[in-house]
Amino acid sequence: MAKRVTISDLAKELNTTTSTISRALRNHPSISISMRKKVSELAKQRNYQVNSMAANLRSGKSMTIGVIVPHINRDFFANVISGIEEVAKKEGYSVVICQTKDKIEKEKKCIETFLRTRVDGVLVSVGLETDTFDHLDQVKKMNVPLIFFDRVQESSNSMSIVNDDVEGSFQGVSHLLDEGYKRIAIFAGPEHINIYRNRKQGYLNALDKRGIKIDKKLIVFNNLSYDAGVESIKELMKLQNPPDAIFSSSDYCAVGALHWLKTNGYKIPEDIGIVGYSNEKFTSFISPSLTSIDQHSLEMGRYSAKTFFDLIKSDKKDIILNSLSINPKLIIRESSKRKRI
Amino acid sequence: MAKRVTISDLAKELNTTTSTISRALRNHPSISISMRKKVSELAKQRNYQVNSMAANLRSGKSMTIGVIVPHINRDFFANVISGIEEVAKKEGYSVVICQTKDKIEKEKKCIETFLRTRVDGVLVSVGLETDTFDHLDQVKKMNVPLIFFDRVQESSNSMSIVNDDVEGSFQGVSHLLDEGYKRIAIFAGPEHINIYRNRKQGYLNALDKRGIKIDKKLIVFNNLSYDAGVESIKELMKLQNPPDAIFSSSDYCAVGALHWLKTNGYKIPEDIGIVGYSNEKFTSFISPSLTSIDQHSLEMGRYSAKTFFDLIKSDKKDIILNSLSINPKLIIRESSKRKRI
DNA sequence: ACAAATTATGCAAACGATTGTTTGAATATT
DNA sequence: AATATTCAAACAATCGTTTGCATAATTTGT
Structure with a gap:
C-alpha cells in the first residue's frame, strides 16, 4: 500500500x-495569509488529502450520519435518503446507509455498527417488526442525537419528522366520498406503527364527519404487500355487501387489489374506486393511474437532516421543540375519478 | 458529550x-481463555464498544466501502446497493453511498470524499455525463481498489461487473421479430456509455442475423427519460413508414412511449410492440405490462462486493481476471405478445 | 523608547486503538 | 539440574491529525 x-x-x-x-489548511485566522497560500499550494501539488480517520479521532467527530431505513428501493425512502444526502453533503458530512428489510435483528445490527463507527447522529425509520426499543434507547444513552422520520418510536421523546397521516387519509377518504363512493374499505397496517394507526384514524374521522357508520368488516389488517392486496380484495368482494371503494395505506397493496379487480372484470373507477398511499413512482404509470397521497419525501429527508444539524449546532437547550409534521398532499388520478352519481 | x-x-x-x-476482545490466541472471558464479560457489563475511528486509524483500514451511483431511487441501483450492502455487512464492512444524479461534478466530489475518508474500496457506476476519467484514475493512483459495475470506464483496466447487454438486447429484439413485428425502432442512449452502445449493438445484431436492413430513421438517440420517450415516439409515428415495435434501452423511456401510444389510440401489443430494459418494478404493474430485460441487479451487487473482498484478500496478483459479465434475462409480458400473423 | 498588545508560529499532548518486540513465568527436554 | 521451549501478558511505539498553551517576533500606545 x-x-x-x-x-x-x-x-x-x-x-x-x-x-x-x-x-493553514483549515484557514485558521492565526496563520498568516502568505503561509496559508504556501501551504495550500504545496498541498495541491503533492496531492495531499486529509486523513479523516485521524482527524475524526482527534476531534471526536466522525462527520458521518447513519441512516436506517426498512427498504432502500422504495421511492419514498430513496427520496428521503436523497434529501438527507443532499443537505449532509452541503455540510461536509457523509451518509452511511443501513437497510433493515423490516427485520428488528437487522435494525439492532445497524445500530451497533453505527455506535461503533461513532456516527454523529442517527436518522431512523423503524421497521414493521420493531415493537421493542432498547437498541434505540442505547443510541440516546450514548448521547448520540437520534431523529426519527416517518415511522417513529412514540414512547421516545426524540425529535421526529413525520407526515400528518391522519390528515392525509382523511383527505383521501373524503375525496372518495366526494366522488360518490358509499362503502369504503381500508387496508390497514400494523397498529403499533404510528403511520398505519394514524392512517386508519383519518379514515375513521372522514367517515365519522359525514355520519357514516363504521363497518368493521371493511377494515382489513394485512401486511400491505402486493400479495396481501390481492388476497384482501378477494375476501372483501366475497362479502354479501362488498365495498365500492378501497383506501389502502400502501400503494403496493393498492396495486395488488387493482390488478385483481381488473382481471376479474371490475371497472375502475366506475365500479370501484381506489386510493393508495405514498405516491410511489409507479402510481402514475399504471392503468388506471392510481390516486395517492404524496408525503413530500424529499422534503422530509431534507428536513430530517436539517434538524440534525440545527441540533448539533445549538447549545442543546432548545432540543425538544422542532419536531415537525409535514402536510401530505392528495394526488388525484384516474383510479378514483368517478363521474358523480 | x-x-x-x-x-x-x-x-x-x-x-x-x-x-x-x-x-482479548479480538480473540487473539496468545491470550488465555480465562482472560478472554474476563475481558469480554467486563466489556459487556460496561457496555464497551470499539471506537472504530481509533482502530481504523491504527490498522489503516476504514472497514468501509464507497458506492457511487447515478440515482439511488432506481430499482436497478437500489437492488445493486442492496446486494452490496448484504455481503459487505457479512464481512463487517459499512457502505457509504453517494449519488451523482448523473452529474460529473458530483461524481468528482464523491471521489474526493471517499479518498479523504479512506474508504477501502470504491464501487462505481459512472454517470451519463462522465466522459473524462481523471477523478477515477485518482482512485487507482491512491492504490484504492476500484471496481466498476454496469456503467464502466472502458479505457480502464479495472475490474468490472456488467451485463452482457449485447446479448440482452439481442434477445429482446429477436423476441419482437419472433412475434411478427417487422419494423423495429430503438431508443438508444449516449454512445459513450458502454451499456447503451452495447444495447444498440445487440439490436443491430438481431436485425442483421435475420437479414433485415437497418433503417437509420428508426434509430433514435435520446436521454432515455420518460419525457424523451413521449417526444421520440411522436416523431417516429409521423414517419411515412412508422415502426411497428419499439425496443427501448430504458424502461422509463419505454413507458413514456407506451403512454403516448395508448392515449393516441394505438393498441399495444396489437398495433405496436414494446420492449424495455432493466425490469424496473413498475414494468409489471403498468398496463399493458411491459416486456423487459432483467439485469439480475441484486446478483450484480453481490458479485461486485464479492469481487472487492476477493481482491483485498488475495495477494493482489490474480487481480485482473475476475471481471464478470452476467447474462441478462428476457421477461416477456403483455406489451410484446402479439398473436403471430 | 519601553511596556503592552498583537500576530504568527512552535511544542507537545492528546484521541483510542493496534501490533512488533520484549519479558517473565511455567513447562518440557535432556 | 541446567537449558530450551511455550505460553501469557506487558511495554512502547505508532497511526495522522487537532488543539491548548507557550514563545518569539512584530506592532502599538504613550
Missing part, C-alpha cells in the same frame, strides 16, 4: 510544524 | 494493559 502524503511530510518540506500546516 | 468507555478503562479495572484487552 503506497504511503499517502501526510501533514508532517508537508511540514518538513516547508520547514514548519504540523500544527501550522493543519491550521 | 458523555465519555464513552475505552479499552484503557477496562485495562485499569482488570489491572492489565490495553494490548491485552485489545487482543
Whole structure:
C-alpha cells in the first residue's frame, strides 16, 4: 500500500510544524495569509488529502450520519435518503446507509455498527417488526442525537419528522366520498406503527364527519404487500355487501387489489374506486393511474437532516421543540375519478 | 458529550494493559481463555464498544466501502446497493453511498470524499455525463481498489461487473421479430456509455442475423427519460413508414412511449410492440405490462462486493481476471405478445 | 523608547486503538 | 539440574491529525 502524503511530510518540506500546516489548511485566522497560500499550494501539488480517520479521532467527530431505513428501493425512502444526502453533503458530512428489510435483528445490527463507527447522529425509520426499543434507547444513552422520520418510536421523546397521516387519509377518504363512493374499505397496517394507526384514524374521522357508520368488516389488517392486496380484495368482494371503494395505506397493496379487480372484470373507477398511499413512482404509470397521497419525501429527508444539524449546532437547550409534521398532499388520478352519481 | 468507555478503562479495572484487552476482545490466541472471558464479560457489563475511528486509524483500514451511483431511487441501483450492502455487512464492512444524479461534478466530489475518508474500496457506476476519467484514475493512483459495475470506464483496466447487454438486447429484439413485428425502432442512449452502445449493438445484431436492413430513421438517440420517450415516439409515428415495435434501452423511456401510444389510440401489443430494459418494478404493474430485460441487479451487487473482498484478500496478483459479465434475462409480458400473423 | 498588545508560529499532548518486540513465568527436554 | 521451549501478558511505539498553551517576533500606545 503506497504511503499517502501526510501533514508532517508537508511540514518538513516547508520547514514548519504540523500544527501550522493543519491550521493553514483549515484557514485558521492565526496563520498568516502568505503561509496559508504556501501551504495550500504545496498541498495541491503533492496531492495531499486529509486523513479523516485521524482527524475524526482527534476531534471526536466522525462527520458521518447513519441512516436506517426498512427498504432502500422504495421511492419514498430513496427520496428521503436523497434529501438527507443532499443537505449532509452541503455540510461536509457523509451518509452511511443501513437497510433493515423490516427485520428488528437487522435494525439492532445497524445500530451497533453505527455506535461503533461513532456516527454523529442517527436518522431512523423503524421497521414493521420493531415493537421493542432498547437498541434505540442505547443510541440516546450514548448521547448520540437520534431523529426519527416517518415511522417513529412514540414512547421516545426524540425529535421526529413525520407526515400528518391522519390528515392525509382523511383527505383521501373524503375525496372518495366526494366522488360518490358509499362503502369504503381500508387496508390497514400494523397498529403499533404510528403511520398505519394514524392512517386508519383519518379514515375513521372522514367517515365519522359525514355520519357514516363504521363497518368493521371493511377494515382489513394485512401486511400491505402486493400479495396481501390481492388476497384482501378477494375476501372483501366475497362479502354479501362488498365495498365500492378501497383506501389502502400502501400503494403496493393498492396495486395488488387493482390488478385483481381488473382481471376479474371490475371497472375502475366506475365500479370501484381506489386510493393508495405514498405516491410511489409507479402510481402514475399504471392503468388506471392510481390516486395517492404524496408525503413530500424529499422534503422530509431534507428536513430530517436539517434538524440534525440545527441540533448539533445549538447549545442543546432548545432540543425538544422542532419536531415537525409535514402536510401530505392528495394526488388525484384516474383510479378514483368517478363521474358523480 | 458523555465519555464513552475505552479499552484503557477496562485495562485499569482488570489491572492489565490495553494490548491485552485489545487482543482479548479480538480473540487473539496468545491470550488465555480465562482472560478472554474476563475481558469480554467486563466489556459487556460496561457496555464497551470499539471506537472504530481509533482502530481504523491504527490498522489503516476504514472497514468501509464507497458506492457511487447515478440515482439511488432506481430499482436497478437500489437492488445493486442492496446486494452490496448484504455481503459487505457479512464481512463487517459499512457502505457509504453517494449519488451523482448523473452529474460529473458530483461524481468528482464523491471521489474526493471517499479518498479523504479512506474508504477501502470504491464501487462505481459512472454517470451519463462522465466522459473524462481523471477523478477515477485518482482512485487507482491512491492504490484504492476500484471496481466498476454496469456503467464502466472502458479505457480502464479495472475490474468490472456488467451485463452482457449485447446479448440482452439481442434477445429482446429477436423476441419482437419472433412475434411478427417487422419494423423495429430503438431508443438508444449516449454512445459513450458502454451499456447503451452495447444495447444498440445487440439490436443491430438481431436485425442483421435475420437479414433485415437497418433503417437509420428508426434509430433514435435520446436521454432515455420518460419525457424523451413521449417526444421520440411522436416523431417516429409521423414517419411515412412508422415502426411497428419499439425496443427501448430504458424502461422509463419505454413507458413514456407506451403512454403516448395508448392515449393516441394505438393498441399495444396489437398495433405496436414494446420492449424495455432493466425490469424496473413498475414494468409489471403498468398496463399493458411491459416486456423487459432483467439485469439480475441484486446478483450484480453481490458479485461486485464479492469481487472487492476477493481482491483485498488475495495477494493482489490474480487481480485482473475476475471481471464478470452476467447474462441478462428476457421477461416477456403483455406489451410484446402479439398473436403471430 | 519601553511596556503592552498583537500576530504568527512552535511544542507537545492528546484521541483510542493496534501490533512488533520484549519479558517473565511455567513447562518440557535432556 | 541446567537449558530450551511455550505460553501469557506487558511495554512502547505508532497511526495522522487537532488543539491548548507557550514563545518569539512584530506592532502599538504613550
